[in-house]
Amino acid sequence: MSAKRSNLTFTPTSRYTHIPPGLLSPNNQEFSHEKNSSPLYWFPSLFVLATFVLWLTPATSSTTPGTIYEWGAFAGKAMGGFGPGAINYEYRLVPTAWEGDDWSQLSLAGGTALHAMAIRSDGSLWGLGSNAIGQIGTGSAGGGVEEPSQIGNDHNWKEAEVDNAGSWLLKKDGTLWVTGWILTEDNVREFLYEPIRFGNDSDWTKILAARGGVPHVLAIKADGSLWAWGDNTSGQLGIGVEGGSYAIPQRVGSANDWQSIAAGNAFSLAIKSDGTLWAWGHWGLGSLGIGSDPQTTPINQPIRVGENFNWVSVSAGAAHSLAIKADGTLWAWGDNRQGQTGTGSAEGLLFSPVQVGIESDWAAVSASPTNHSLAIKTNGSLWAWGENRRGELGIGYMGYETYSTPTRVGEENHWVAVATGHFRSAAIAVHSEAEEEVASWQKPDFFLAAITLDPQPVETGATFSATVTVRNDGHVAADAGMLRLWLAQSGWVA
Numbered sequence: 001m002s003a004k005r006s007n008l009t010f011t012p013t014s015r016y017t018h019i020p021p022g023l024l025s026p027n028n029q030e031f032s033h034e035k036n037s038s039p040l041y042w043f044p045s046l047f048v049l050a051t052f053v054l055w056l057t058p059a060t061s062s063t064t065p066g067t068i069y070e071w072g073a074f075a076g077k078a079m080g081g082f083g084p085g086a087i088n089y090e091y092r093l094v095p096t097a098w099e100g101d102d103w104s105q106l107s108l109a110g111g112t113a114l115h116a117m118a119i120r121s122d123g124s125l126w127g128l129g130s131n132a133i134g135q136i137g138t139g140s141a142g143g144g145v146e147e148p149s150q151i152g153n154d155h156n157w158k159e160a161e162v163d164n165a166g167s168w169l170l171k172k173d174g175t176l177w178v179t180g181w182i183l184t185e186d187n188v189r190e191f192l193y194e195p196i197r198f199g200n201d202s203d204w205t206k207i208l209a210a211r212g213g214v215p216h217v218l219a220i221k222a223d224g225s226l227w228a229w230g231d232n233t234s235g236q237l238g239i240g241v242e243g244g245s246y247a248i249p250q251r252v253g254s255a256n257d258w259q260s261i262a263a264g265n266a267f268s269l270a271i272k273s274d275g276t277l278w279a280w281g282h283w284g285l286g287s288l289g290i291g292s293d294p295q296t297t298p299i300n301q302p303i304r305v306g307e308n309f310n311w312v313s314v315s316a317g318a319a320h321s322l323a324i325k326a327d328g329t330l331w332a333w334g335d336n337r338q339g340q341t342g343t344g345s346a347e348g349l350l351f352s353p354v355q356v357g358i359e360s361d362w363a364a365v366s367a368s369p370t371n372h373s374l375a376i377k378t379n380g381s382l383w384a385w386g387e388n389r390r391g392e393l394g395i396g397y398m399g400y401e402t403y404s405t406p407t408r409v410g411e412e413n414h415w416v417a418v419a420t421g422h423f424r425s426a427a428i429a430v431h432s433e434a435e436e437e438v439a440s441w442q443k444p445d446f447f448l449a450a451i452t453l454d455p456q457p458v459e460t461g462a463t464f465s466a467t468v469t470v471r472n473d474g475h476v477a478a479d480a481g482m483l484r485l486w487l488a489q490s491g492w493v494a
Contacts, residue, residue: 006274037324051188064123064416064430065102065428067096072392072424093391093398094428095382095410098148103428107209108421109135109162116426117160117167118148118448125157125169125195134193135166138180141193152195161209168209168217169195175201175380176219183247199249208261218263219249223390224256226270234266235300236281242300253302264316264367269323270302277323278302285319286349308352316421317367320377321354330375335425338371340386346404357406368392374427375406380413382427390423 071092073475098118105119111116115129115136124146127136134141137151159170166180177195188445206220213305216230216237227249228237235242238252246276252258255274267281267288280299281286310326320334320341331353339346342356355364365375372386383406384393391398394409 002035002214003182039441051429059374063102066104066414066416066430067101068098068106068118068428069428070098070108070116070407070424071095071394073422074389088370091391091398093334093394093396095394103429105159106417106426106428107160107162107167108424108426109164114144115162115167117151117162117169118419119157119160121156123155123172123195124150125154125160127154127167129252132269133165133181134297135180135197137163137167137169137193145333148215148414149418155273159207160300161207163209163215165215165225167195168198168207170204170207172360174204174222174223176204176207183245185247187247198382199362206261208263214342216263216266216268218261218268220258220261223281224258224273226252226255226258228252228268231266236266236268236283237299238280240267240299240301242298248464261312261368262316262321264321265318265369269305269314269315269316269321271311271314273313275326277305277311277314279305279321285335286351287316287321287334289321289351289353291352313365315365315367317373318369318371320371320373322365322367324355324362324365324374328362328367330356330362332373335371339402340371340373340388342373342385342404342406346402366418366420367423369422372420372425374418374420374425376415376427377417380415382409382415383407383416384409391418392423392425394425 010130032484040455040466049162063287066311070294071094072089083460091334100120102121104121107114109129117136118126119347120126120322125137126143127138128148129136131138131141132146136145136149138145138149145254154171156172157169158172161168161170163180166182169177169179171177176198177406178198179192179195181189181191181200201221202268203222204219205222208218209215213277216228216232217248219227221227224332226238229246229249229263230237231245232239232242233244237246237250239250255272258270259273260271262269264287265282267279267283267290272278277289279290280302281288282298284296288299288303290299291306291487308325314321314323314327320332320336322330322341324330331341332343333350336340336343336348336350337346343350343354349446359377361378363376363378365373367373368386370387370392372384372388375383377383384395385403385406386393387402388395389400392409393403395407412429415427415429416430419426
């Protein structure tokens with residue numbers, strides 16, 4: 001793969017809604033720009049990691065190992081950009097494959113917590129991306145891992161979940177491990193640079209890492225009991241009170257029939273073995289789906305959503321939620337201002353579950369930590385909708401146009417699992433022998449590899465230069481257009 005660097009000049013005039021592949025700019029030109037009146041200093045504005053708000057969606061997993069594909073912002077090789085002057089991006093506009101066809105599970109972070117953790121079919125643990133605070137678990141902190149790298153020598157990993165501060169890891173023996181930073185019992189952050197066992201219990205069966213703001217974590221034990229820890233500002237732990245943070249797992253109620261869990265930005269969702277759906281936490285944008293106008297008062301313990309007994313899976317985003325029923329129908333509620341519910345419009349809030357289309361063949365779904373959604377149908381086709389500012393829908397371009405109904409991604413029917421992160425997406429595909437020979441979607445037409453600002457602008461009216469690295473595979477690279485769009489999205493230009 002070739003690489004080239006360009007210093008670019010342009011006069012910002014308007015926002016791009018679409019960046020066609022043929023958009024060019026002259027090479028080797030100087031780039032200078034006066035910062036907008038926006039108070040932003042750099043994007044994604046991070047001075048202390050704890051101040052950066054990031055939302056995640058559940059990890060993708062598959063009982064049949066396959067190939068991981070990733071697209072959108074921070075896709076594929078993560079540059080590990082932390083701190084002023086090191087703002088590194090990739091945009092991949094179509095699904096792009098990792099090496100190997102034996103991946104069974106993946107979890108994506110995003111924003112400045114840029115990293116990903118994955119598990120192979122042999123039970124080995126792998127990580128890539130930024131390791132600024134030890135979140136990958138390589139034994140040290142700093143820099144980034146540009147290709148998937150094995151973490152340790154164990155081959156008994158079952159599940160990996162990442163948040164904006166670290167990685168939560170579950171082994172097949174039921175023990176829970178963590179790397180990155182955690183909150184101690186004394187309410188002090190402790191940094192861990194390799195996986196360390198969390199507590200002494202060995203009966204954990206399901207873990208779902210933090211889903212918004214300061215992290216909170218949900219987990220289920222072998223006896224069906226539900227546990228939570230981390231931030232509880234909006235009652236998202238479901239323990240009957242709101243406020244504070246909890247370093248030690250707290251039991252949620254007394255029920256022993258919890259089956260699946262999901263967590264968004266300061267709210268949580270769960271399904272019991274009887275097919276009932278429950279929600280708690282912040283509900284200002286309708287994300288709980290409990291049917292009445294949202295209130296500022298948090299729901300600090302599980303409350304039932306509707307009266308149905310046929311919910312089988314659920315996913316929580318930043319402020320929207322998606323769930324599938326036993327009949328294969330897909331339902332959505334919460335924030336819909338970017339069309340992320342897929343219900344046919346891009347406006348307003350949905351306070352109760354609304355069916356997405358009329359199909360009854362949905363198999364898996366993921367609500368993103370930003371404003372997009374992914375889903376797979378029973379025939380193995382992949383679908384996406386919502387916002388597409390960083391190419392997170394995987395449909396070949398990025399822009400301000402939103403998609404309020406499910407849009408098919410490619411023509412393949414080989415998808416078995418999906419996941420979403422901060423303006424990024426991933427899925428696992430199981431290829432047939434014919435597909436292996438064709439190897440479509442192995443490489444993108446182009447992607448923006450890095451943007452570096454120098455010197456770092458700190459006030460309105462400041463002048464700075466931007467160096468852009470564009471990598472391509474013999475195709476025309478839309479470097480200037482990408483830079484314009486990125487600057488507009490980041491608040492630097494109008």
